[in-house]
Structure formats: structure tokens, C-alpha cells
Amino acid sequence: MTRESLTDAYLQASAGIPARDLLGELPQSDFLNALYKGRYLSRPVFLGHEEHQRLVADLDNFRTALTSLPDRLYGGDLTAFARAVGMSELQVSAVMRSRGPAPTRVGRLDMYADTSGLRVLEVNMGGALGGLDCADMSRALLEHPVLASFAERHDLTYVDTMQELVDSVFAESGFEPGSRPVVAMTDWPATFDKLSSYMTHYCARWQELGLDAHPCHVGHLDVRDDGVWLGDRKVDIIYRMFLIEDLLESAEAPGLMNPVLDAAHRGQVKIFTPMDAEVFGSKGALAMLSDERNRGLFSPAELASLDRILPWTRMVRPGKVTLENGERVDLLDYALANQEHLALKPTQLHGGHGVVLGWLPEVTPEDWHAQLTAAVDGPYVLQRRVVPVPELFQTDADDPQPWMVSWGIFTVASGYGGGFTRATTISSGTELISLTNGAAVGTVLHATT
Template sequence: MQTAVDDFHQLITDDPRGASADANQLDAALVARGILFAGKAMPVHLRPYLVSQSQRRQLESAAASVLRAALLAEKGLFGGNHEQLYEALHIQDRERKLLRVNPGYEDAVVWTRLDAFPTPDGVLFLEFNHDAPAGIGYAAAMTEIYLGLSILRRFAERYQLEPDEPRPALLAALLRAYRDFGGKTHPTIGIVDWTDVRTSADQIILRDYFIAQGYPSVIADPREVELRQGQLYAGDTRLDIVYRRVVTSELLTKLDETRAFTTAYETRAACFINSFRCRVSENKAFFAFLTDPAHIAFLPEEAQQCLLNHLPWTRIVTEQHTLLPTGERVDLCDYVVRHRTEFVLKPADAYGGTNVYVGSETDDTVWAQALRQAVTDDALWVVQQRVPTPVELFPVRQADGGFDFHPMKYNVNPFYLGGQIAGAVVRTSQSAVINVSAGGGSIPTFTVTPRA
């Protein structure tokens, strides 16, 4: 794949003025299509992420296998006692009330985004993002924009390009869950999130796609929906499917303002996708059980090995003795203090890259303070084996309009939609915390094959 990357970069080097014009076109199209983050054009690179067919198959196989194994584990941990699992994850009573509700269909996770690091030893998944992740609309629209650039057309003369289009798989997944829910009519879809959320453009792209495919769709705020005669409404529109984009942790702080919304879930006034049950396996502390052979011994051997091979060793931060992957028994906190550079410390129930401490980029004093906070905090923290962050050269535009090629850290985020992997976005950053909310960028993925 390095040859394809080099060839793309050579196109920039050979025609810097053309590349600059393409970059201007790219930025203008992002703004015109509403592909924004926090009111500005999404940070991108002129080169998309390029993968070979074999790399694509490896990513898709690993992502689908690890998620299936994780969801199977969730059902059987602690002997299938969900209340004991909730207790172990420190899930509060107000959230447990939602978790105990049967959403009306089987799958806890209908759609999600995984955070993956390709490494020389295979693909490792650092997090699951089940609870209303953004990006599917952005990915589809960015792909269309990139295909309109002259540099992509020139590149396509040498390489066959297979772009991602995750929206059909997303819609199919929503409709399948709705049928399992018992829905019989042609559903209206409500995309529900706070009005002022920074990723509203992503929702607009999806709303317009659903409508174009023949499914009425609206965007609504959870504080403004109403229950009428046992059905959920946004204004005059009855909602059959709630494509839930409001993040649970934020919703729990505004329960008094969103009573109709949560009551609609509890009474099945609409089909909520994902259900709130997705939060259990998204919790970062859940990885502590998935990477502990003693906890997953009930799984088939293949599922056990999948989890241990594709997830970084993770433990809940508490005063405890535990086994390292080598089998050595250690005092967890003492070991983590002495081997700071080997670990990452982060809250178990947070998103957006907040309060993440990368040991190799944190000094001894700050690391020790963060660890003490983690031990004493009422909320759970986890310590996770640090995975070497993959790095690639990407074109970075300079103030004069030209380009330099900078090494950028990146991760790959495949979308799991209704049981299949359908597309992926890639996020880049100069820091080890790779997240758009933390200042990173986002680019689409193209599978490339050299033309004969």
C-alpha cells in the first residue's frame, strides 16, 4: 500500500498549484455540504486513507469477530447475572432503570463504531462506541466530495478505487431492528439529539438520505418530543423509529426535561435504536473482564482467543493484585506507577478524549496524581496497555498554500451496522489522543487496487 500512498503524494508534488486548487475545492465543498465540526469545516487531508483488499478484509474480519465475541461475553459474564455486572461497572440506579427495560428486539448493539489501531501484529481495538457515535453521514458525504477532486480522478487512472458507502447498511439495520420490534408500517424515523450538538450536520446528511430512500425523517430534540395516546411525536410527526443520537450520560443529567422521551422508551412507544442496553459493553471497564482469562473462561476457545488477541490488556484502577499478560502476578497500582510508559489511564465512562493520560507523554508527578485520583474517584477509571500508535505521512497544507508531508498518528474506525462491517473513517492527529473533539481530523477510506 505504500506504493499507492507514494504515488498519490507524487501527484501533489508534481502539480502543487493543482493540489492547492483541489484543497480549496475540498474546503468549500465541506462547508457547502455542512460537513462541519464546531461550526468550521471538518479538518481533513487532501489524501484519503488508502487500504489494499487484504488490509480491508483483515480489518473487517477482526472487527466483526471481536464485537461478536464481546457481545456474547456480556450475556454470560458473572453467570449471566446482569445486576452483578452492573454493580461491577458502577452503573448508577437511574441508568439501571433504563437498562432493565426490554427494548423489544434482541440485539443490544445494532450499529456502532469501533476504534482500531492497525499494528504489525494485527488489529487492536481500543474502544467500542455504541452509544450514539457520529460519523456515518460525514463519511458518506466526504467520500462523494473526494471523488469529485481532480487529483482523485488522476489517481484513479492508475488505481481502481472502491469507496465506502455505509448509509444503505445503516438503514437496513434500522429497518431490521424495527421489524423485530414488531413494526409493520412504513416507519418514520426520528433522529433525536440536542439541538445545539456539534455534529448536527452529520444528522442532516442522514435525514436527507432516509427521505431520499422513501422513509420520512425528522430531527428532534429529546426535550421537545411528546407522548400522545401512547405514541411518540416530534411536532406533528409520529416517530416509529428513534435513531438515538443523544448520549446517555448527558441524557441522565436532564431526566426532568426529557421525561416524555424516556417514558416512550420504557413503554415502547417507539423503537429506540440503539437501545440503552448498548452502554454496558461500551463501558471501558468492560474491557477489564474481556481481557481477563478467568472471566471469559466460559466462552468458546475461539472467542476467548479473539478477545485476548484483539483487545489491549485492561484493568479497573483499584487497589488489587492482578495477572499481567505474561502471567506474572503484580500489585496493579505499584506496577503502573513504575511502568508509566507502558500504559494509558482514562475514565471508564467518558468520550471525546477527555481526561486521557498517555503514560509516555505524561511526567511522573502528573501520572502519580492522576492514578491517585483514579483510585479514590467515585467513578471508575481504567488502565490500559498502551498500543503503539500507527503513523503515516499525510499532506498538510501550509500557510502559503503549499504542502508538506508530516507524520500523523491515526486510528481506523470501522462501522458495524446490523451485523456487518460497512465502511470506515480514519482520524488523524499529531497527539496520541486521536479524536475530532480533541483537535484531530477525519478522512474517508478508499480500498485501492493497481490497474493492470
């Protein structure tokens, strides 16, 4: 079965049941409610067996191509690569001081499902990812007998993403399972108060899974001659919830982060994930993967996956580019004439910050021209609009209603790491899907046969 046929079958199986009654044990989860405030989708989204297998292969090919870019384009010079994707010198320095032996395998591809399948909008590399608790959502939803029976009939399952994440922390930080390393789950001061309750629940879960984890922010860490301490605990691993863009928050920000990065550079503490993960999460890297000038660098399998899941993406630079049909055009002239088909995005920011969607009615041609002109030669990309196919979800009172869904597909040390969804109703008119914009959240089940 396919995503569409599984969805149709489940909507029939759950017909007449109000959305609030399909949530299983979700409303009772203190852990999830600490962050999501009860905003849950009434069902998982589905992947058929062949779709799932193809996605797993595409993820592997995509990651191989992405993480090889410094070698294939810059002779292994990560500094040159970081500058090329739009990082400031301050950020480049942070990357190089906490560089890992190999790029992390932990990441999340944010995707839309259009008529051709799942397409990548952006890549988030590293541990500072929303939705890693999606297995809790799956377990809670499957407590409802209708979904449990449906999943059994169609051989549907999910990945325990939290367990896979913990396994990845052990594998990539060099600690043996059972060693119970002390982990400082470290946020940035400006956001810690908002997330501290959720992080406390998160750390309690990790305690059960073998990590001696404790919530904090960067300012709580004490860098001493013999290492990094959190209160009376010497820290083995800093689990990085803060982002490289936090370095630019204020003039005081480097003073908070630099001692921690220096301690990692001296080998006194492990950072999971190292700051070099942020380089591969840049939208500038997507532009390099999409650029027709680089096609000769990739294998046929990598190219097939890139063509399947990556929309046309280019750095905002003057000059000629090639479109999907092979036509050569001036990038700026083309962007000005095709505003309704393009999004302008900063290469480094997350959560939709700084994104200009050319098709929105409030973005006038004059606004688009001004934004595009200001972005030239800066850390910005243009990306082809991906139009998602609406997904139907049960409501409390009416027939199923269409929602626009953003799929977050995880990668972990072992490969495919499960999926997380955020969605807004089509009727809301919200185009940037995020928790701050009121999105509801959910999870992904895939067929094993």
C-alpha cells in the same frame, strides 16, 4: 498490497499537488462543512485486501465475544453486567427500560494502527456516532482524477456507510423498506443548537433514503397517551443522538429522558439504538474481554482476534493481575511504576473526557498517583498504551508531513460498515484526537483484490 505500500504509491502518484487541490468536491459539501468546518485530510487511508479481510473477521469475532459477555459471565443478567462495567443505578434503569431484543450491530471501533496492525482503544455502540457520513467524503475525494485513477488501478472502494445505517435502522426497528417511518433524530438540549444545522442536512439525506426524518432534541418530544409526537407528527422511531451519560448532566435530566424511555418500554415507539447499546460500549467490557481469567470462555478464533486487536486492559481494582508475558503483578504497584506505558480511562465517558495519559510530560508522578488512587474501585480502567505508526499526508507547500490517525471502523447490520478517520499533525503534540481538539477528518478505502 498493504496499507503501507498503497500509501507510498499514492504519495508518489500525488507528489507535487498541494493538499488543498486533492480534496475533490469536499470543500463544496454543505452537509459535511456544517460539522467539520472544512478540516479535511488530503487523502483517504488505505487497507490492503488481506488486511481488510482479516479486519472483517476480527470485527465479527470481537463483536460475538463482546455481546456474549452477559450470558457467559452473568448468566444472562444484563443488570448485573451493567453494574459490573461501571454504570450507576439511574443508568441501569434506563438500560433495562429500553432494552432491545438483541444488541445492535451498529457501532464504531476507535483504533490506532501500530506496527502489528489495527488495535482497539474503545468501542462506541449505537447510532450516536461521528463519521457515519464518511461515504460522502469518499465520493467527494474520488472526484479528483488522481485519486480516481489510483483507486481504479488498485481496485480500491468504500462502503456506503449512510445507506448501510439506514438499512440497519429498518432491519433493527422492524419497519419494512418503503414504509417511510417517521424518525425523530433526537439530540440532547445542551448540544442541539450546535448540531442542528448538521442534523437538518442529515435528515434531508435520510429523506432521500426512505426515512421521514426530522431533527429535534429530547425536550421537543411530547409523550402522550397514544405515543410520542414531534409537533403534529406521531413518531415511529427515535434515532438516539443523546448518550446515557446525559442522564447525569443535571437533576432535571431524568425528567426529560424517562417519559421517552417509558413510552419505548410500553411499545409505543422504537428507539434506535436502545440504551443497552451503551453497556457494550463501556471500557469495562473491554477489561472483561482482556482479563486472562475469562480466556476459557472464548473460542480459539475469538481469542486469536482479541489477542490481535485488543490491548491489555484492566478495571482499576486492588490485587494481582497477569501481564501479557504471564507475569503476575500487583495492579496498583505496576501502574505506579509503569506510568509512561498506561492510560487511565473512565468506563462510560466518550470523546476523551476524563482520560489521563500517563506518558504526557505534564502528568507528574504525583498527579498520576492521585488520579490512580481516586480511581480505585470506581468506573475506571487502565489500558496499555498503543503507539500509532504516523501516516504521511500531502501538505500545501512542503513535503508530506506525519500525522497521528485515529481509525473509526464501523459495524452495521450486514457486517463491516466502512471507516472514518480523525487526525492531528505529530508536530501539534496533540495526543487526544477529537474534533474539539481541532482534528481533521477523512475516510478509508479498501482493496477488493
